Amino acid sequence: MSAMHKNSYLECFTTNTFANEKTFMLNVYFAVAANRVIVDSVTNQVSIIDLFENLKSTDFPVLVPKLSFLFYVSREKQDAPVHDLNLVCELEDKSIFEVSVQLEFKNENTTRLVLGVDGLTLPHAGVLKARLMDKTVELGALDLAIEQMQSLATNTKPGLAH
DSSP states (O other): OEEOOOSSSSSOOEETTTTTTEEEEEEEEEEEEEEEEEEOTTOOEEEEEOOSEEESSSSSSEEEEEEEEEEEEOOOOTSSSSEEEEEEEETTTTTEEEEEEEOOTOOEEEEEEEEEEEEEEOOOOOEEEEEEEEETEEEEEEEEEEOOOOOOOOOOOSOOOO
């Protein structure tokens, strides 16, 4: 099952900007990867469709047609309602992609960040790490195992099951 790091990656962090002595704290409670993450426009409830515990392929590179990330994040009341962050995805410490995101809390102390990726090519097996970053500070990370399966041998004799 894909899992968040249970060490310091999930703990609150403090960043000091020395110019104005502003301190803020964000906490990522959990993150998941799935085929689809849907937020209902009427009820605001989240549905996670086809949760990815890992991804398996017999051949690489492999195209993942659709991959969605969900991060559940909280803030302290005194924190700003908007934060500019980055989602950094790496496969075995090699950058696959990076995207800037704006996290908006509005009048709430918690929010969900849902990011969809269409057409992600994975060049080889390994661990795909999706890290939610505030500049150089990692707020939370999701590790997703990318595994290579053995190819199924094909039988060339007619009349036998493959």
